[in-house]
Amino acid sequence: xxxxxxxxxxxxxxxxxxxxxxxxxxxxxxxxxxxxxxxxxxxxxxxxxxxxxxxxxxxxxxxxxxxxxxxxxxxxxxxxxxxxxxxxxxxxxxxxxxxxxxxxxxxxxxxxxxxxxxxxxxxxxxxxxxxxxxxxxxxxxxxxxxxxxxxxxxxxxxxxxxxxxxxxxxxxxxxxxxxxxxxxxxxxxxxxxxxxxxxxxxxxxxxxxxxxxxxxxxxxxxxxxxxxxxxxxxxxxxxxxxxxxxxxxxxxxxxxxxxxxxxxxxxxxxxxxxxxxxxxxxxxxxxxxxxxxxxxxxxxxxxxxxxxxxxxxxxxxxxxxxxxxxxxxxxxxxxxxxxxxxxxxxxxxxxxxxxxxxxxxxxxxxxxxxxxxxxxxxxxxxxxxxxxxxxxxxxxxxxx
Numbered sequence: 001x002x003x004x005x006x007x008x009x010x011x012x013x014x015x016x017x018x019x020x021x022x023x024x025x026x027x028x029x030x031x032x033x034x035x036x037x038x039x040x041x042x043x044x045x046x047x048x049x050x051x052x053x054x055x056x057x058x059x060x061x062x063x064x065x066x067x068x069x070x071x072x073x074x075x076x077x078x079x080x081x082x083x084x085x086x087x088x089x090x091x092x093x094x095x096x097x098x099x100x101x102x103x104x105x106x107x108x109x110x111x112x113x114x115x116x117x118x119x120x121x122x123x124x125x126x127x128x129x130x131x132x133x134x135x136x137x138x139x140x141x142x143x144x145x146x147x148x149x150x151x152x153x154x155x156x157x158x159x160x161x162x163x164x165x166x167x168x169x170x171x172x173x174x175x176x177x178x179x180x181x182x183x184x185x186x187x188x189x190x191x192x193x194x195x196x197x198x199x200x201x202x203x204x205x206x207x208x209x210x211x212x213x214x215x216x217x218x219x220x221x222x223x224x225x226x227x228x229x230x231x232x233x234x235x236x237x238x239x240x241x242x243x244x245x246x247x248x249x250x251x252x253x254x255x256x257x258x259x260x261x262x263x264x265x266x267x268x269x270x271x272x273x274x275x276x277x278x279x280x281x282x283x284x285x286x287x288x289x290x291x292x293x294x295x296x297x298x299x300x301x302x303x304x305x306x307x308x309x310x311x312x313x314x315x316x317x318x319x320x321x322x323x324x325x326x327x328x329x330x331x332x333x334x335x336x337x338x339x340x341x342x343x344x345x346x347x348x349x350x351x352x353x354x355x356x357x358x359x360x361x362x363x364x365x366x367x368x369x370x371x372x373x374x375x376x377x378x379x380x381x382x383x384x385x386x387x388x389x390x391x392x393x394x395x396x397x398x399x400x
Contacts, residue, residue: 018198019133019141022126025194027148029089032187034156034264035180036096038257039163041243043177047103051243055364057112058239062357064116065123066350073124073346081129081342082200088122089192091115096185100178119353124346129198131333131341138333139275142326146271150322154264159183160257173252180253220335220344222393223328224351229389231352233382235359236375237298240367241314248372249307259311263318270323278327284394286327292387294320299380302373 015023041054076084095114098107134141163176237244242256249255270290278286297317304310336344363375 015137015141015144016133019130019137021194021198022130022133023141023145023148025085025089025191026126026145027152028187028194029092029191030149030152031156032092032096032184032191033149034153034257034260035159035184035187036156037153038157038160038242038253038260039177039180039184041240042173042246042253042256043099043181044103044108045243045246046172046174046177051240051247051364051367052361053105053108053364054240054243055361057108058235058360058364059357060109060112061116061119062353062360064113065120065357066116066354068117068120069124069346069350069353070343071346072121073128073342073344073349075121076125076128076342076346077340080200081125081132082195082198084121084125085129085195086192088118088125089188089190089195091118091121093185093189096181096188100181100185119349120346123349124342126195127329127333127345128342129195129200132200132338133198138330139278139326142329143271143274146322146326146329147268150264150268150271154261154268156184156187157257157260157264160253160260164252164254177253217335219394219397220332222397223332223335224348226386226390226393227348228351228355229386230383232355232359233379233386235356235379236363236366236382237379239356239360240363240375244367244372244376245307245310247367248304249310251307255307255311259314260318262311262315263322266315267319267322270319271326274323274326277323283327283331284391287324287390287394288387290320290323291383291390294318295380295383295387298376298383302376 044054044057072084091114095111095118098111098114101107130141130145131138159180163171163173163180166176166179167173245251245256245259274286281289294317297313297320301310301313301317304313332344332348333341363378366374366378
């Protein structure tokens with residue numbers, strides 16, 4: 001057992017300096033993200049907005065991201081990945097500050113546009129930058145990347161109790177949430193600093209962009225389709241869960257942050273164990289078993305009678321679903337030419353985020369017009385179809 005643990009830890013220590021700097025940046029950004037995901041929808045709810053407006057924000061952000069993500073990925077391939085990552089952190093910070101200053105619909109729309117630009121530039125670039133720096137240690141690199149990103153988000157989630165404390169001192173949820181959004185913007189800005197010190201090689205650049213020259217093989221095309229499918233299914237309910245829990249159980253940022261905190265703490269261990277799971281049961285089972293179990297739990301959520309019951313469902317659900325992320329990301333990166341990683345990751349994110357943003361808008365409308373639980377059932381059913389398609393499409397592929 002001792003030899004196993006030493007070997008396990010050693011595999012992560014073998015990651016190079018630059019890979020660790022990229023991962024440190026994601027850790028810091030994760031703190032800001034943890035605050036954002038805990039507070040954001042509750043802030044809009046405190047202003048007086050409903051699920052429809054929250055869904056609208058996701059739609060605008062997603063469409064903007066979709067416009068910028070492929071050019072952003074190509075820029076990272078042709079001109080370097082550091083610049084887009086740094087720009088993404090700074091723009092994300094300004095996106096948060098806009099809604100602190102003003103909460104009218106036009107300000108929300110501007111914030112959503114900037115947020116979409118930030119994700120479009122940074123999302124594919126930081127993943128591709130890590131792939132370049134981790135090289136033959138991609139499973140370990142992405143596992144540690146997701147582990148520390150989740151650890152950072154856990155810290156941000158825990159800070160969800162700060163507004164509860166401020167309210168007890170006499171403040172309002174609205175003013176308390178504003179303070180937390182300012183804090184989120186600070187961490188997002190700070191996350192740019194480690195990337196500045198990453199040494200980026202200038203000897204390997206993509207060819208002048210031509211959509212016909214992107215090297216998309218049969219396996220990659222299947223992964224793209226599956227990304228589209230799960231992105232569409234997730235959008236109905238997952239982005240709206242903080243609003244859903246707040247409306248269904250009359251809770252605010254403290255309890256909702258605790259759901260994310262517990263999920264992230266336990267899920268971070270699952271991230272680190274992901275490479276071991278693949279070696280033990282194979283990639284196919286590693287993709288299907290956790291996600292199928294998570295989907296069954298999600299379909300049980302509407303039947304929760306109180307918040308503790310919902311907590312007991314959501315925490316294991318989130319652990320199981322998110323444990324697949326490093327495996328999926330490594331599979332996509334291994335399935336493409338190293339010269340196309342930024343562009344391929346951009347296309348992958350585009351095919352996830354665009355349908356996700358559209359279905360988030362539909363999900364918000366469904367919550368207001370059909371019923372609070374209806375988007376959750378919709379997401380669960382689409383997930384089941386997605387898992388079935390993983391088996392159908394990948395069973396004959398050599399994915400490990």
